[in-house]
Amino acid sequence: MAVSISHLGYRKLSRVIFGWQAADRTSLLALFILMEVASHWLWCLVVWWRQDVYAPYVNVTLLYPLWIGVTLMGAYSFWMVSRLSPIRKDNDALHQWQAILVTLYSTYIAVVIVVMGHSSLVAGVSLVGGAMLAMMLVQRRYVWRAFLGHAAVILAVTLLPYFGVTLPNLRQMSISSFPLGTYSYLTYSEMTAIENAVSAAALQKGALSWDSLSQLRYSSAFFWRATHIYMALPKAIFIIYIFRALLSILDESKKETLQHANQDELTQLNSRRYGLTQMKQALKSVDNQQDFSVILLDLDWFKDINDNYGHDVGDLVLAEVAQTLRQFFTDEAIVSRYGGEEFLIVLPDTKHDSAMLIAEQLRRSIAEQVITADDDITFRVTASLGLYTLTHGARSCIKQAHATLVQKEAESELNQSQKVKLRPNKRGARKILTAQLPQDICQRLISTADKALYEAKGRGRNQVVSANAMLAEEDVGRRKKQCGGTL
Known part of the structure; x- marks a missing residue:
């Protein structure tokens, strides 16, 4: 059966893990991915619509290919929501689709983290929370491999700038210290972002004052921190909500199991x-x-x-x-x-x-x-x-x-x-x-x-x-x- 939002009730959602077939659980995971991708697509829409305001902080040229990738991922997730039911009896095909879904999502979220600026909050929620949730819905071995690959990508993103490798980044303004000649603990990507911001401001206004630089710095920091919170916080709340529901049903199942083990079903006396x-x-x-x-x-x-x-x-x-x-x-x-x-x-x-x-x-x-x-x-x-x-x-x-x-x-x-x-x-x-x-x-x-x-x-x-x-x-x-x- 196709998964709909109506299945996300507190009780029904918690029973999915125990009662639904593998195809339906995979379809539910695709629905969760679709919801997250939709939030990313909405962010791209807002930035594009208000690019006159956000252009100093966002590389609009890179925004378009990112937006296209988000749209394709959303379309694929939407297709997967209803695609898995016809193959519920074909375990081999189902496992292949599970592996593809987990691999594509892991790759997608890694790209999003890199392009939108590496954030420990977004990376942590995606790496730990997403992996734990996925392990309850699809084959654990696929999720485990994706988890290791995702961790390797995060490690690479952290280390590559120190080796002179420039990664694509939407972030155009991340000033935390000035002037550039003084010593400060800045990563390579932050130094590059500062140079880009200085150049962009100089070209747009013809001159760069200390006041305008300070305003740009605070505006950029606020925008990107708000973006990272937007990317991570709803997902974290959603995952905690689901785990709360699952723990509640586990408690009920434990109580029911103990009752069946300790109580005679016919007489309601002790077994x-x-x-x-x-x-x-x-x-x-x-x-x-x-x-x-x-x-x-x-x-x-x-x-x-x-x-x-x-x-x-x-x-x-x-x-x-x-x-x-x-x-x-x-x-x-x-x-x-x-x-x-x-x-x-x-x-x-x-x-x-x-x-x-x-x-x-x-x-x-x-x-x-x-x-x-x-x-x-x-x-x-x-x-x-x-x-x-x-x-x-x-x-x-x-x-x-x-x-x-x-x-x-x-x-x-x-x-x-x-x-x-x-x-x-x-x-x-x-x-x-x-x-x-x-x-x-x-x-x-x-x-x-x-x-x-x-x-x-x-x-x-x-x-x-x-x-x-x-x-x-x-x-x-x-x-x-x-x-x-x-x-």
Whole structure:
């Protein structure tokens, strides 16, 4: 599609980099070039129209070929704006046109900088800002080569006058010191401009006074500095505006990406990965005297719901149950979709009795909820829950056992290094100091709660089973067996 000015809105412009095809992005770059060339063409028009005023500062003879070159570049950019869409599927041809566009523009802007008088402001904006913008729209390797070539041209323009090379220059008046015989830091091009200005003034007026020379100097300096600002400032503002828009959409994309990564799309709950991450962080920050409860919830007969009513109704059930979970728990709880019809609920700083009460109330809330599907179909669902509470005492025992294991591993590494006469490994000592809970502690807690959930399923579903009670019963059974059944 052809690019128009209407595409330059704040939001649309920022999405160009991510949504448009390569041909459209190249066409947009051609539009940006066309806008800059149009400003140059307008400058030539104003100087030509008021040449009676600007003739002392501008070489009008050189203005005409420059104006023709600007017009040709503008016509080419205008053609490129609509030319690239028909070849959007031909990558080879598209890359060739991109290389041609970047090369022509780099050459054009270098010529403009040279002819209009070398300005660090114009050169800097064109070299850095233009290159960064172009890299977002076309092949970076073309822009990188053009950037290096442009830098080489600027360097050459700076050095060539010191070797006696005269470059074409529109600037006819750039006096910064007088008389010429005194020492001052003037480049060769500035000295030449002074001589030309003196000659031109002498021929036009017949005599050159100090007052007229001073007036010419200030007028020339103002005109050319205003020209350089006109060439550079709008372009700089435009580039900063575009980068601001792009950074805004990058921030939005980052937020959206994190949301998709951290949030389950169907239920709007935490994703499994993000839920486990939050669980690990909560487990690390829990105090030594606080218990840590985990609930694993599974909807009963969910496969039958999908088979009888369809997957759309099954998704509706998951969304309704998720809404119940969001309304039921406070922000302290970590609620995530663990997988399929399973939900993981983490309750930091929650004792076992309180967690059992919460789980039972949740089970009742889900059982009382009426699901309304299409065609006025209504039904209820139930859930089975497995609960495990890691007490602060059990957590201390796990920490101690893990630290002992890490210490043994460190001692083994130390003995091994001594056998081969290596420097003692201090990493093991650091491991002992930093050893807390094992890395897989979260998975252990979930696995324990899952056993209770499996037991709840086996007992007929729609109930809460405590893994702590199961472990206590197993412990009593082991003791009875060890004591010959006398307990």
